[in-house]
Amino acid sequence: MSTPLLQTTDLQLAFGAVVVADHINFSLARGERLAVIGQNGAGKTTFINICTGLIRPQGGSVHFDGEDVTRLSPRVIASRGMVRSFQLPQLFSEHTVRDCVRLAAAGKSGRLGLWTPLAQAVSKDAVDSVLEMVGLAARGDALSAALPEGQRKLLDIAMALVLEPKLLILDEPTSGVSTDEKHGLMATIMRALDAQKVTAIFVEHDVDIVSQYATRVAAWIAGRIAADGTPEQVLADLEVRKNVIGE
Amino acid sequence: MTKPKIAVIALVLLALLLPLALPWIKTPLILGTAFGIAALGISILIVSGQISFGHALFVCGSGYAVAFAARQWPDLDSVLLLALGAGVGALLGVVVGSFVVRYRGIFFGMLNLALSMVLFAALGKFFTLTGGTDGLRLERSPFFGLTMARDQYESVLLVTCVVLALLLGWLVQRYLRSVAGQALAALKSNETRLEYVGISAYQTLWIGYIMSAALCGLSGAMFAIAQGLVTPEMGYWVRSGEIVFVAILGGVGHPVGAFIGAGIFEFVKLFAAAYLTGAWQMVLGFVLIGMVFLAPRGVSALLEPRSSLPIDNEQERP
Amino acid sequence: MPQELYALAVLDGLSYAALLFLVALGMTLVFGVMNIINMAHGSFYALGGYMAATLGGWAVAQGASPAWSLLILPLAAVIVGCLFGGLMETALMRRIYDKDPILQLLVTFSAFMIFEDFQRLVWGTQPYFVSDIVNYLGTTDVFGITYTRYQLLLLPSVALVVFVALRSFLKYSSVGRQIVAVSHNREVSTAMGINVRRISLVTFVVASILGALAGALASPTVSWVPGIGAEMIVLSFAVVATAGLGQIEGALVAAILIGLARSFSVYMLPELEVLVPYLIMVLVLLFRPQGLFSVAKARRV
Numbered sequence: 134m135s136t137p138l139l140q141t142t143d144l145q146l147a148f149g150a151v152v153v154a155d156h157i158n159f160s161l162a163r164g165e166r167l168a169v170i171g172q173n174g175a176g177k178t179t180f181i182n183i184c185t186g187l188i189r190p191q192g193g194s195v196h197f198d199g200e201d202v203t204r205l206s207p208r209v210i211a212s213r214g215m216v217r218s219f220q221l222p223q224l225f226s227e228h229t230v231r232d233c234v235r236l237a238a239a240g241k242s243g244r245l246g247l248w249t250p251l252a253q254a255v256s257k258d259a260v261d262s263v264l265e266m267v268g269l270a271a272r273g274d275a276l277s278a279a280l281p282e283g284q285r286k287l288l289d290i291a292m293a294l295v296l297e298p299k300l301l302i303l304d305e306p307t308s309g310v311s312t313d314e315k316h317g318l319m320a321t322i323m324r325a326l327d328a329q330k331v332t333a334i335f336v337e338h339d340v341d342i343v344s345q346y347a348t349r350v351a352a353w354i355a356g357r358i359a360a361d362g363t364p365e366q367v368l369a370d371l372e373v374r375k376n377v378i379g380e
Numbered sequence: 381m382t383k384p385k386i387a388v389i390a391l392v393l394l395a396l397l398l399p400l401a402l403p404w405i406k407t408p409l410i411l412g413t414a415f416g417i418a419a420l421g422i423s424i425l426i427v428s429g430q431i432s433f434g435h436a437l438f439v440c441g442s443g444y445a446v447a448f449a450a451r452q453w454p455d456l457d458s459v460l461l462l463a464l465g466a467g468v469g470a471l472l473g474v475v476v477g478s479f480v481v482r483y484r485g486i487f488f489g490m491l492n493l494a495l496s497m498v499l500f501a502a503l504g505k506f507f508t509l510t511g512g513t514d515g516l517r518l519e520r521s522p523f524f525g526l527t528m529a530r531d532q533y534e535s536v537l538l539v540t541c542v543v544l545a546l547l548l549g550w551l552v553q554r555y556l557r558s559v560a561g562q563a564l565a566a567l568k569s570n571e572t573r574l575e576y577v578g579i580s581a582y583q584t585l586w587i588g589y590i591m592s593a594a595l596c597g598l599s600g601a602m603f604a605i606a607q608g609l610v611t612p613e614m615g616y617w618v619r620s621g622e623i624v625f626v627a628i629l630g631g632v633g634h635p636v637g638a639f640i641g642a643g644i645f646e647f648v649k650l651f652a653a654a655y656l657t658g659a660w661q662m663v664l665g666f667v668l669i670g671m672v673f674l675a676p677r678g679v680s681a682l683l684e685p686r687s688s689l690p691i692d693n694e695q696e697r698p
Numbered sequence: 699m700p701q702e703l704y705a706l707a708v709l710d711g712l713s714y715a716a717l718l719f720l721v722a723l724g725m726t727l728v729f730g731v732m733n734i735i736n737m738a739h740g741s742f743y744a745l746g747g748y749m750a751a752t753l754g755g756w757a758v759a760q761g762a763s764p765a766w767s768l769l770i771l772p773l774a775a776v777i778v779g780c781l782f783g784g785l786m787e788t789a790l791m792r793r794i795y796d797k798d799p800i801l802q803l804l805v806t807f808s809a810f811m812i813f814e815d816f817q818r819l820v821w822g823t824q825p826y827f828v829s830d831i832v833n834y835l836g837t838t839d840v841f842g843i844t845y846t847r848y849q850l851l852l853l854p855s856v857a858l859v860v861f862v863a864l865r866s867f868l869k870y871s872s873v874g875r876q877i878v879a880v881s882h883n884r885e886v887s888t889a890m891g892i893n894v895r896r897i898s899l900v901t902f903v904v905a906s907i908l909g910a911l912a913g914a915l916a917s918p919t920v921s922w923v924p925g926i927g928a929e930m931i932v933l934s935f936a937v938v939a940t941a942g943l944g945q946i947e948g949a950l951v952a953a954i955l956i957g958l959a960r961s962f963s964v965y966m967l968p969e970l971e972v973l974v975p976y977l978i979m980v981l982v983l984l985f986r987p988q989g990l991f992s993v994a995k996a997r998r999v
Contacts, residue, residue, distance in 0.1 A: 185576075208575045216576075223573040225566040236566055239559045240578030245587065246559040254559045292577060431800050479984070485799075486735065487987040490939050494979040497932055501972040617932050621737070621807050628804050662815035665808035669790065672801050 136199045138163045138300055138332055139215070144183060145192035146356075153179040154190060155356035161300070161334065166323075168343040168364070169336045170377050171353030177336050178220065180353070181302050185217045186210040198299060212243065214299035220308055220336075222289035224277040230288055231273035234260050237292040263295045266325035283310045283318055294325055301326065303335040307342060315339060319346055340378060344368060352377050383683035384634045388549070391639055395542050399535070406534045407606060408646050413541040414602035416630075416642035418623045420545075420552055421595030423632040424588050426624075427556060429568030430484065433620045434492030435596045437476070437499050438469045440615030442597035443604040444503065444510065450518040450605070458523040458537070462544075462601045469597015470590055477589035481582060496615050503612035515611030518604060534606075541602055548595065549635035555591065564588045596623070629668055631678020640679050705841040707961045713849040715957025716857035720912035721930055722937035722949045723864070724905035730944035731881040731901045732795065737806040738786065739909050740931025741813035745782055746910025747917035747926065748817060750774035751826035754918070758830055767831035767918070775911035782813075783906025787899050795898075810928075818924055825921040832918045846919075853915060860908065861950055868946075877901055881944065936979040942989020952990065 137160040146154040153176040161167060171177050182188045184195050186207040194203045197215050205213075225233050238255035239246075246254050264270045267287040272280065277288055286306060293301055306322055307315040319342050326333050337343050343350060343364055350367040352360040354377065360370040367373055395413065399406045418439055425432055442465040449456055449464055476495060483491055503510045510516065520528070523536050555561045563584040566574050571581050604610050613619070622645070630641025645664060652660035675682050725739045753770045786809055794802050835847040868874040880887045880897050888894050913930075937956055941948030960974045970977075982990060 206575070207572075208578055208580060211576055211578045219573075223570055223576070225573065226569040227565060228562070228569070232562065236559075236562060236574075236579070237577040239563070240574075243578060244559070245563065245579065245583055247555055247561075247587070248558055250554075250557045251559055251562045292573070296577065426800065429800075431803065483983070483987060486943070487983060489803075490935060491980065491983045491987075493932065493935065494939070494976050494983060497976040498973055498980060501976060505969050505972055616928075618928055621810075625804060625807060628800065657819070659815040659819060661811035662819075665810075665812035665815075668808040669805055672794070672797070672805055676797075676801060 137161055137196075138198055139184065139334075140196040141180075141184065141193065142196070143193035144180070144190045144195070146179060146183065146188065146190045152356045154183065154193075157193070157356075157358060159351070159358060159361075161332065163299075163332050164330075165332055166326075166346060166348040167334045168347035168350045169334060169353060170338070170340075170343060170350060170367075170373075172377055175353040175377075176356040177353050178304060179356075181217060181304055181334075181336070184210075185215060185302065211240070211296060211298075214297075215302070216293045216296045216298035216300070217302040218286075218290045218293045218304060218306065220305040222282075222285040224285060224288055224292070226276075226278040228277055229274050230269055230277055230280070231260065231264065233277050233288060234263055234291050234295050237295045241296050259295060259297075263291050263325075266294065266321075266328060267291045268321055283314050286310060286318065287321070290322060290325070294329065294331070297329065298331055300332045300334070303333060305336050305338070307337065307339060315342060316345075340368060384636050384680065387636045387640065387680070387683055388546070391636065391643065392542060392546065394643075395538065399538065403531070406538050408650060410534065410538050410541050410602065410606045412642045412646035413538075413545050413639070414599045414606065415623070415626060415645065416639035417541075417545055417548060417602070418596045418599035419627040419630065419638035419641055420548060420635055421592035421599070422623050422627045423635075423638055424552065424556070424564070424592045424595075426627060426632045427561070427568065428564045428585055428588055430488050430585070431624060432492040432592075433489050433617060433624065434494070434496035435592065435623055436615045436617070436619040437492070437496035438472055438593045438596035439600035439603065439619065439623075440496070440499060440503070440610070440612070441472050442466075442468045442600035443610040443614050444516065446601045446604040447516040447518045447610045450521055451516065454519060454521065456521055457525060458521045458605055459540075461521060461605055462540075462598060465601020465604070466594050466598040469600065470594035472597065473590040473593025474586075477586050477593065481585040481589050493617055493620065496620055497617060500612050500615040500617075503615065510612070513612055515609055515613075517609050520608065521605065537602075537606060544598070545639060548598075549639070552591070552595075553635050560584060560587055625664070625668060628678060629671055631675075631680035633677060633684060634680050636683075637678050637680030644679070702841055702843050703965050706843050706845075707965050708958065709840065709843075709845055709850055710964070711958035711961035712954065713853045713957075714961060715953040716853040717912045717916050718933060718937050718957055719857050719950050719953035720860060720915070721909050721934040722941070722953055723860070723946065724908035724912075725931075725934050726938050726941070726944055726946065726949050727901060727905045727908070729938070730946075731877055732791070732898055734791070734795075734799075734802050734806065736791075736809075736905075737803060737931065738809035738813055739905070739934065740927035740929070741810055741817075742778060742783060742906045742909035742927075743913035743916075743930045744817055744922075744924075744927030745778045745813065746775050746913030747922045748821050748826065748913075749778050749910070750914035750917045751828045751922055752821070754828040754830065755826075758828065764830035764834035767834070771831075771914040771918075772911060774914045775907050778910035778913075779903055779905075779907030783903045783910075784899065786906070787902040791902060792895065792898060810931075814924070814927070817927070823924055825923045826917070827921045829918045849919060856911075856915060857950075860911070861946075864946065873897070873900060933975055936975040938989075939979050940982045940990060942992025945989060945991045948989060948991030 139161040141157050141159045144154045144157040169177050183190050186205050194201055197213055202210050235251050235255050238260055264273060267290060269287055307318055310318055323346055347364050350364045351358050352367055352373045360367045360373050395409050422435055445468040446461045446465050450461060480491055504513045520533055523533060563579045567581055567584055574581055626641035626645050627638055629644060630637035648663050649660045652658055652663055721743055728736050750771050753774050754767055757766050757770055790809060794805050832846050832848040837844045838847050868878055876892045876897050879892060880894055884894060937949055937952045941952035956975050956978055959978060960971060963971045963974045
């Protein structure tokens with residue numbers, strides 16, 4: 134296949150003495166389902182923040198679908214098709230579930246209309262189908278702030294999905310959700326991703342989730358990628374077992 | 381009919397019919413309507429969570445622009461003067477907004493305040509140009525092409541202002557329900573996410589700022605031609621504070637709030653002047669404090685049963 | 699510019715800066731500890747001046763020596779600070795600590811409006827000018843310029859004494875250290891057993907006393923009229939914004955900066971005199987919005 138969808142070259146970032154990105158060279162092909170594992174502080178979220186434009190690296194570059202996006206803003210990068218969801222759901226707390234998705238859909242179109250009401254300015258089908266995909270169709274009129282945690286995460290992801298991304302980066306999609314709900318949540322997300330044929334990266338701590346849903350795993354230790362391969366390979370790796378899984 | 385709509389009709393009827401019983405009340409009604417339009421402008425920014433303590437800059441700037449124009453071209457129609465006021469406000473909003481909307485919270489508020497005080501101080505100082513602290517006078521201009529006596533002029537001005545208030549209230553409501561307006565509300569709750577879904581916070585706030593400046597500018601033009609006088613006082617920080625005061629008192633959930641707030645403000649001023657030795661600031665101060673504890677979303681929110689945000693009230697079809 | 703005018707400008711600026719500093723100090727203290735901008739802070743300045751003029755006028759009528767002013771002025775400040783500051787904190791401020799910042803601002807603005815009318819009702823609209831202490835202290839010659847000792851020595855000395863006293867208070871006294879703790883983190887302070895309610899009251903009263911003290915000290919030098927509080931508060935905004943919210947040492951420097959800038963412009967570019975504090979405020983907010991001395995980053999996107 135041609136160009137990788139996402140490619141980072143020699144990414145570097147340090148906050149004082151703490152190195153959060155240690156010459157990271159990485160590439161992701163279309164269709165992959167990559168799980169990113171690593172302890173807190175290992176640099177996983179930093180990596181996502183750099184790729185999606187929230188932080189500038191001190192060195193190196195990020196290429197998305199062949200384009201250098203290193204210096205672009207989150208807004209522009211999102212419009213290019215690299216979208217993220219958040220570990221702590223980032224919602225519009227004073228809007229309803231449906232309006233949150235509508236706003237995201239409006240962002241996709243890139244036009245800031247002054248006249249047409251929000252509901253009419255976006256595609257009803259696109260909004261409804263995304264809500265359907267994450268199972269929130271029945272809660273469309275609820276205030277986003279009133280949802281339980283698992284549904285807030287789903288809404289956060291729905292807002293990313295409606296942007297029709299090429300690559301969706303999910304930052305700890307099942308964190309904050311009770312253990313018995315985790316698998317259901319992940320299954321729902323994966324179904325939605327399959328339906329839209331989206332390439333995905335997800336940061337995850339739960340080893341079971343990783344082995345069940347990932348096609349590839351990359352383990353972060355102290356700002357660098359310590360292991361990168363199939364779930365079986367990486368989860369068996371000694372360094373990973375010691376530093377990440379903690380055995 | 382919803383309660384806010386009833387309130388709108390009640391206010392319009394009050395404004396148009398009261399002068400028949402009390403002819404002297406025309407001027408306070410005009411000023412109150414103008415004040416309401418300025419508060420409508422500020423309420424746009426409040427939706428975004430940003431509060432400006434300097435919008436008297438636009439009221440005053442436009443007022444002086446109108447005064448200069450009216451003195452230079454006495455035959456210029458009042459309708460054009462009003463348009464000029466709105467236009468100058470919008471232009472100032474474009475220029476000032478271009479850098480001011482990069483700031484948030486207290487810094488946004490203070491920068492607006494500082495800019496308005498620069499204008500206030502400058503207008504007072506450069507008296508050869510601006511008439512200094514005494515201000516500038518302007519004569520009555522023709523209205524709709526006709527030269528009118530004072531009484532007739534005021535009646536026409538009042539009706540014009542009320543019509544404009546209705547029109548602008550409707551337009552602002554439409555704007556707040558549009559993508560740009562909803563983005564403005566989203567900016568308040570989560571600006572990062574707004575950017576991440578592809579909407580520019582800068583553009584969103586800049587548009588809102590320009591709208592608020594245009595409305596304040598129009599209000600300044602109304603003050604100018606109603607009073608026949610513009611003074612640097614129009615740009616004083618306390619005036620900016622009063623605009624915010626009125627907007628919050630009335631509530632930002634529905635455009636009628638701005639006019640309810642302005643109505644209460646003007647009413648208390650008149651009442652206090654007649655019965656309370658003019659201690660209107662004290663009365664209003666207590667009124668607002670009471671409102672903060674009893675009706676924190678403003679008086680107009682008491683009219684709405686649920687969340688008073690300008691969210692589309694589209695009904696869900698089963 | 700001739701040397702005498704240069705010296706005059708410096709002295710003018712410093713004495714003005716002393717007043718600016720005292721007012722700004724109160725405002726920045728309240729913001730640092732309670733995270734609220736008190737829009738009624740200028741009212742304490744006004745009330746301090748009125749109280750000082752009233753007490754001073756009464757003392758003069760009793761035939762007392764103007765030297766008593768040295769006691770009356772701070773006394774007036776303490777009365778105003780404790781009475782009105784204490785009233786405002788207990789009746790109003792403590793009920794709004796958990797409210798939306800916009801509402802907090804509007805509540806303090808309402809208090810400002812109430813105080814404005816209160817002043818008018820009690821003291822009327824005529825000017826008050828009790829300047830006996832200034833005449834009593836006489837004048838002195840500096841570089842050939844005659845200057846009142848009051849403005850030359852008293853004002854800056856009081857400001858410096860207050861500055862040093864406050865810093866020591868915050869650093870070494872128990873209450874002072876608690877105030878600093880609360881300003882850093884309210885919740886942690888409560889968890890540590892600090893009576894945050896009491897600390898808030900103390901802070902607010904101290905801040906009000908400072909504002910009133912500035913007014914009391916200023917009242918013998920200028921005609922005291924309605925509106926003087928409103929004018930002072932925007933100037934103190936200028937100082938606080940230039941220094942950075944919550945910066946005490948910074949407020950001193952910013953006050954001197956603005957005081958000198960203004961007094962120099964009086965002699966060099968008189969048209970700009972009134973504008974100078976606000977121009978400085980605009981420039982600082984544009985290029986370093988967190989203030990010249992603040993470490994934290996300002997909210998700018």
